[in-house]
Amino acid sequence: MIPRLCMTAFTFSQPFLxxxxxxxxxxxxxxxxxxxxxxxxxxxVYLGIAISRSLYYYEASRFVAKLRGGLIALVYQRSLDIRATEGGDISAVALMGTDIERIAAVMEMFHETWACFIEILIACWLLERQLYLACLAPIALVLVFIFIISQISVATRRAQVAWIEKVQDRLRATTALLGDIKAIKMLALPQVVSTLLTGFRTREIKTSKTFRELLIATLMLSLAPTNLAPAATFTIYVLISVFWLHESFFTAQAFTSIALIGLLTEPVIAFIQIMPPILGVVGSFDRIQEYCNYTDVSLKDENYYEPGHTDYHDESETHLLAPDGPAEPLDAPHEDAISLHSQGFKWSENGPVVLKDIQVDIGREAITAITGPVGSGKSSFLSSILGEMIDLSLENRQRAMQPYCKHIAYCSQQPWLENKTIRRNILSSSSYEKKWYDEVVSACGLGADLKQLQRGDQTEISSRGLNLSGGQKQRIALARAIYSRKRIILLDDIFSGMDAHTIDMISARLLGKGGILRRQQTTVVLTTHHHKIMAIADVIIVLEDGRITAKDTPAALLQKNGYINKLGLQLDSDNEDVDESATRSATAPTTEEVFEIAADIAVEMSEETDGKHTDIRRKKGELSVYGYYLASSGWGAVILYSITVSGWILCIEFSTVWMKWWSDANNEEPNKDVWMYLGIYVLFAVVGTLSGFICAW
Incomplete structure (x- = not known):
């Protein structure tokens, strides 16, 4: 505030000088x-203006940077807190890419709102000292334009909200289609998709026309005071001085008045242009607030990421016990890592109950396999542990697993990868430890893949990992989960996209006797249909129609007449067969690896080829690009725009020269040809205003 006040003081000292x-x-x-x-x-004065202006914009930029960073952090944190089914029509991508950027652009000018009022009042007082009652002309003109702009601002806000919603619809559709770009190309649907996205873009542009028309109207009204205020002021002053006071004005008085009128109209224009965007970003703040209300998790909940918090309703006993001290040996079944005791879980408030009467304890450091028919609720079971589902036993249908996300690593059926290098995807937020990193990469079967890549684990993963096979993406996501050293790992059917040899190799190195997860004493909960994975597990939980129908060791379940017995599961003694198959897999490449290696080589060759062909014109630019944009706008519109801009500038600048001629003539012979000089001065103002209107349109 202080730099802005200093800038105002230095600016208004100019008329006196x-x-x-x-x-x-x-x-x-x-x-x-x-x-x-x-x-x-x-x-x-000019040093003061320069210094105060620099300090003002410096502090304003810092404020905007903090505001933007805080809003992005807020939206990002909320995007992590929101359950998969809690999201509404507003997406985090749209908020970060559209709403927050609009807020940042507008809030940089926020202090201009109060500063404009101060400058308008000071300018009116100084102008009254020079031109007496004639100062009422620009004041009345200012009030009229402010009233009109206030009415337009309300409509601008509604139009902007409607436009942003259309932008969000287009972004949502584009994101979904890009996620399935491989399937779209395989089905020869690029043209159909292009037509669909063009339709979204057309509707977006059509909706934005109302907002743009209101924006142009605001711009036109903001240009008018610059031209009309001096003409109206001097017209009234001439009438008062000639017919009432019988006085004339001199050069010093004329140019001082012009400077004061400029100091009056400048904050008016700024205020007129600032108010609609400021009122418009209120809608952006409302959208952010609505997005934050999607979830019931409070950002002030200090226990959200703290272990051991079990403050739940009496009817629900859903808790996860993360080890605080040294891990107990595997043969200590009295300690449970996960305990689920609930009436049931469902995805949405009005949706059906997916998991019913869940009463289960999962042992610490044990490998638990969740199996059952398709659609029995296996993935939902893992989601209930993560707190993504609504627990029917909790009051207000709050999430069940808030405190324990910090201790869980999760791999979904659809792997999530960042647009970074393979190493950065595996490390994520962890620090690099070469020995542990190499062990994890080898255990996940990524060693052969990395050797075939020219840059190894420094290879950049393209958007959504399109240059990787499904198996490679799944194994990178698995490696990230293991590298994190979390005490609990949830794996959602990650072996479904791998061949038998790869499954044998990875399962032996991770879950088998002497596997990494065994040595790390990690609690593993995984969903699977693969027989050998179930054979390695310590406990198998069978889900059928959303209910737990069986839970026991593989050997015990084989003795019973149930789902596992019908599968024909065979147990390997001490996992010897699995270890042998893993050894064979390590020495001979699998069919999947062969295809993946070939694909990687093709990608590398393509990248090398693309890198050799550099378009020199892209470095230097080309005039034809500008010609293309001008032709798209229409040569008639471009020529008219050029003419009106020239006319507008000519009228603004030459009116000052005309005022100099008028004041010189008035000094030689007072009030000679006053109506001619005044008429031409008003003509310049009217023509300049019309030129500005046409230019803005």
């Missing part, structure tokens, strides 16, 4: 010391 300087130049015997003092005053 202008008047004093003109009087000094016009005096017959000027004092040299007085002239040197004026030079020093001008230097001081």
């Amino acid at each position: 202008i008047k004093t300087t003109i009087e000094f130049v016009g005096s017959e015997n000027p004092n040299s010391y007085h002239g040197k003092g004026l030079i020093g005053a001008w230097v001081l």
